[in-house]
Amino acid sequence: MKKTLPILIGLFCFTGIATAQAPIGSIKGKIIDTVARQPLSEATVAILRKKDSSLVTYTLSNKLGQFEIKYLDTGDYRVFVSFQGYQTFKKAFAIIPNKRSIDFGDIRMAKEYKLLGEVVVSDDAPIKIKNDTIEFKSQAFRTKPNAMVEDLLKKVPGMQVDKDGAVKAQGEQVQKIYVDGKEFFGTDPKLATKNLTADMVESVQVFDDMSDQAKFTKIDDGSRQKAINIKLKKEKRKGYFGRILAGVGSDDRYEFNGSLNHFNGDQQLSVLANANDINKQGFSF
Incomplete structure (x- = not known):
């Protein structure tokens, strides 16, 4: 009994730590058309980290326009909702210990209207x-x-x-x-x-x-x-781009590979080179 007690305590402590570190947050909502109030199926819902705009995860709305994303870590995020022909919906939110679940309710998407001669704004949906x-x-x-x-x-x-x-x-x-x-x-x-x-x-x-x-x-x-x-x-569709890598080792072992790419609109030209004595295949056609 004396030997069993410390092991059980250790297991309980380990379980408690694992639970505390597990992702706890979730968000949900329903995507609808602003005018018709009809649900938008297969709209894209993307979650980005606020600090560096890196993509965390994404999902699609169901036939009822509903979506749910689970297992988010605590932190600051931005949600992007996009659907073809509609303006992108963007909103910041945070997952904190005392507010783990967020319900956006109805997210109303406005149609994207473009007038003749209007400047087109680039879509920043990830x-x-x-x-x-x-x-x-x-x-x-x-x-x-x-x-x-x-x-x-x-x-x-x-x-x-x-x-x-x-x-x-x-x-x-x-x-x-x-x-x-x-x-x-x-x-x-x-x-x-x-x-x-x-x-x-x-x-x-x-x-x-x-x-x-x-x-x-x-x-x-x-x-x-x-x-x-x-x-x-x-800006990368025109010009020369390439790289060269080389390495040497013991017993006169060596490896070299390089590439040179030239892009000019619809024209693409690439030159590839590879040489080694370590029986490594460079590329195949």
Whole structure:
């Protein structure tokens, strides 16, 4: 009995600590049209940290326009609600120990009207969903200086990048990666993710791509494969960009790889080089 008591006390203490550190916050609400008062289904609800505008999580409203996001840590946030054809709703909120659950009630979305000759204001919503395409703004994800596109993809919800650089989106293997809608230097997705820097990217689009056969025959065979389109920032679509990495080790071991990319509007030119004596494959086509 004397030996059992300290163990039980330790277990209770450990459980108490784990419970205290677990995310405790949640938000909910209902998204409706301002005029018609009808619910808006599949509106995008995104949560960003207030301090650095980094994306925490997102969800879609259900058929009744309702949404709920759970397991938020204590802290200051901003919620963005977006729906095609409507103005983006933005509101700051905080999760604190004595106010863990927040109910926004009815969130009334106003339609976006554009007059002839009106200046178009850029949409700052971090996520857009249109048909089968999900678009993530790169500014919602913080990466280190000199980070590559694969480092950016690791931070995007629903994406995984393994140690070899293979990419999965929503549980499916990504077969192709496009740059501004064009195949980047062959069919190997890693050529884009490992040779383009994250600071070049404006947004990442995830979509279901038609098969090559369907594109060639222009007959939809119903076959789909997960693909990614990398939209470059406007100022990065013209000029030369590249990087060089080199390393040496014992026993005269060495590794070198480099890339030089030239973009000029619709023109894309890339030169890749790789050399090593450690039996490491650089890339494939």
